[in-house]
Amino acid sequence: MGASCSAPVSSTIKKNWRDHPPSSYSLKIHNFSQLEKTTSFSGHKYQSRLFSSGDITGNVKDNGSGFISMYVELDSSSLMESKPPTEVFAELRFFVYNKKQNKYFTKDVEIKRFDALKMVWGLPKGNECEFGVDVIVAPPLTNWEILSFHDEKLSYPKVTWSVKNFSQWKENECSKPNRFSIGGREWVLKLFPKGNSRAKGKYLSVFLYLADNETLKPDEKIFTQVVVRILNPLGSNHVASRLNYWHKGSNFGYGWCKFLSLDKIRKTYLDKEDTLMIEAEFEVVSATKFSTII
Structure with a gap:
């Protein structure tokens, strides 16, 4: 009860x-x-x-x-x-x-x-x-x-990736999953440079998952608040969006099918080497301790 x-x-x-x-x-x-x-x-x-x-x-x-x-x-x-x-x-x-x-x-x-x-x-x-x-x-x-909740205590809360040869990627093609550790958990960021099937080749798609080895116990939940940014190579006017999500045992990824249009990316956010820089900053990660009999 x-x-x-x-x-x-x-x-x-x-x-x-x-x-x-x-x-x-x-x-x-x-x-x-x-x-x-x-x-x-x-x-x-x-x-x-x-x-x-x-x-x-x-x-x-x-x-x-x-x-x-x-x-x-x-x-x-x-x-x-x-x-x-x-x-x-x-x-x-x-x-x-x-x-x-x-x-x-x-x-x-x-x-x-x-x-x-x-x-x-x-x-x-x-x-x-x-x-x-x-x-x-x-x-x-x-x-x-x-x-x-881990918020101010998070060490190294930012993770950055570079997507090289951006113009050569194909629609629905996923980059190699980026694995990293924050808040005592392993995470994976999946990028579709030319968008997944729902983006129809017009947007960058971004999703965050718990890593496969992170097995949640029955009814266990993890809350994350994450800011994802597309970095401007000139050092200003970055594009940012915030994710607020409770992860559960089903471990579905969450994010955006249409994070930013490819037209805007090509116009402003690629450097001279055709590279796109993406950053994820974790602001909050929850943690739950519980009795061993549960």
């Missing part, structure tokens, strides 16, 4: 402080302001990797404007694995760590039923309550992830 973020819905809620961390899942974010910027490219939401509680699977999400909202979403496959599909009752407890107090602020929500018709619960309000007591010994935290 998982927790995520959404506009709160009304319910019976208990607020409290406690010293020990959550026992089901913990999501720690380094540089929260950077996460706010990057989630603008994913619907203003961040969804954690799947985790299990009581043989039920879900994940953590957050969204909202001006506030952090949290809710719990049940993974639908958890219900379908039961024959027949069943329902799940769960007591929800949301946590926010207060660094100044060195404690966790908690909000406890009454037990809720998850089924095929109701997969998500947040912080609901209601006028009914039931008094009772459960004694629960919380196990140690073994399921967690830490999301961080």
